[in-house]
Amino acid sequence: MSQFQSVAIGQEFTQTRRVYLEKDGQVISPFHDIPLFANGEKTVLNMIVEIPRWSNAKMEIATNEKYNPIKQDVKKGNVRFVRxxxxxxxxxxxxxxxxxxxxxxxxTHPETHARGDNDPVDVCEIGSEIGYTGQVKQVKVLGVMALLDEGETDWKILAIDVRDPMASKLNDIDDVERHLPGLVKATREWFKIYKMPDGKPANEFAFGGECKNKAFATQVIHETHEAWERLIQGVIPAKADTHTIEVTNVNVENSPYKSSKPFHKSELGQYTQINPNDSAVKGRDDAWYYVSARL
Known part of the structure; x- marks a missing residue:
């Protein structure tokens, strides 16, 4: 059982929907209060699931709201779904x-020649389990792509849940190509085209769309972690012309934004505890099978 739990308020697929994370009944920030590294060696990382596999609602951490709940993105006054x-x-x-x-x-990143996109680093977790919004997974890093989204660097880390049956076989991006043939290509294609049904052009990538290896991805993660440390410690202002970030937290030492007043989940009003087993169906199998037919 995870030490972090998810609680939801508001109706699903509406602008009022918020998923908060809590620990021991206290609301915390998934952006600031959950540690990046899940072990002392810094080889296992915590990941916040925003969007479960096979779903379309564009959920994201609300970086500009207190305690940074997960909400559905809104475009032109409507909640957003990917096609x-x-x-x-x-x-x-x-x-x-x-x-x-x-x-x-x-x-500006020296290799992508584009600035950061003002968000936490995105993660694509490629394991067989379907997650749930607000889930905290422990993953290991495998590689990274650099999407250039409207002129900004938008890193896409590929990772796998350490509990996944394939985790022991996947330790770098070449292993993904070997054991899950076509997944890296499909990932590149998905990010390239997913906005096109809405009339936008195909997305572009740095490095010609290449998926860089684990070492490169790890460097990106450490760089962005150091940037977050400068932000949460007040070295970089939380509000500036280029960005606005809500930095209230409950457990980051040496942070001037650490709250001294606990916020209990009961203060959210009417909420629902998210039970990851609610949708479990005996015999259902949502995994992908990487097979080839010999003709």
Missing amino acids: NCFPFNGYIWNYGAFPQTWEDPTV
């Missing part, structure tokens, strides 16, 4: 973010 671009059905991985990372919009 099903053949042959894909919604998101093809558990999609989320690494806590305690920040893509600094004031800094």
Whole structure:
């Protein structure tokens, strides 16, 4: 059982929906209060699931709201859903973010030649389990792509749940190509085309769309973690012309934004505890099978 629990308020698929994370009844920030690293060696990382695999609602950490709940993105006054671009059905991985990372919009990356997008680093978790919004997964890093989204660097880390049956076989991006053939290509294609049904052009990538290896991805994560540390410690202002970040937290030492007043989940009003087993169906299998037919 995870030490972190998810509680939801508001009706699903509306602008009032919020998923908060709590620990021991106290509301915490999934952006700031959950540690990035889950072990002393810093080889296992915590990941916040925003969007479960095979779903379409564009959920995201609300970086500008107190305690940073997860909400559905809004465009032109309506909650946002991604389209099903053949042959894909919604998101093809558990999609989320690494806590305690920040893509600094004031800094231009020397290799992508673009500034950060002002968000935590995105994660595509490629394991077989379907996650749930607000779930905290322990993952290991495998590689990274660099999407150039409207002129900003938008890192996409590929990772796998350490409990997944395939985790022992996947230790770098070449292992993904070997054991899950076509997944890296499908990931690149998904990010390239997913906005096109809404009339937008195909997305572009740094590095010609190449998926960089684990070492490169790890460097990106450490750089963005250091940027977050500068932000949460007040070295970089939380509000500036280039960005606005809500930095209230409950357990970050040496942070000037650490709250001295606990916020209990009962103060949220009417809430629902998210039970990850509510939708479990005996015999259902949502995994992908990487097989080839010999003709």
